[in-house]
Amino acid sequence: DTAVSQTPKYLVTQMGNDKSIKCEQNLGHDTMYWYKQDSKKFLKIMFSYNNKELIINETVPNRFSPKSPDKAHLNLHINSLELGDSAVYFCASSQDARSDTQYFGPGTRLTVL
Amino acid sequence: QQQVKQSPQSLIVQKGGISIINCAYENTAFDYFPWYQQFPGKGPALLIAIRPDVSEKKEGRFTISFNKSAKQFSLHIMDSQPGDSATYFCAAKKTGTASKLTFGTGTRLQVTL
Structure with missing residues (x-):
């Protein structure tokens, strides 16, 4: 009965590889987000989708591509992984694009070797 | 540029003491100020939030104080408990729609016995 779930929880990969992180929410929310938390714990938004439509796109390398097959899922695909991509990635959701409260998933720790 | 500045970076408080974390913001358009609590290995979770129309909001042992003219707000944790040990994030x-x-x-809080 997890509200916002992510898979995998840990991801270890080599530089140059392509990887995906999946996110699903069962809250019936319209809006989903991807955040990156760096080694200093700083949280920064990357993307937001509302009903499968991209509404926030921060300055993120185009190696990062979000995909929303439906409003309950928001996946993050990363091409040509670099050392600096190592971080914890959090998915979150909110009732709609105007809602203030966001519900976060447990995070995916990505380590690029 | 860091639009929301938070201090201290870390805090050690004895059990039963008061924990105080401060934040300052720059953008006067901000009108929602939440605090999130994050335990190790977990995603951030909303703890308490305030809007600028009130100067204080209390929920149990947690209180937000808000100073609109100074563009500052703070989290006070009364009777701090070891279970409160976590990282706390202010936000704005x-x-x-599509507001991030x-x-x-x-702030990494450690409550000691």
């Missing part, structure tokens, strides 16, 4: 947002949460840099 302006109401509206801007987080502070986090």
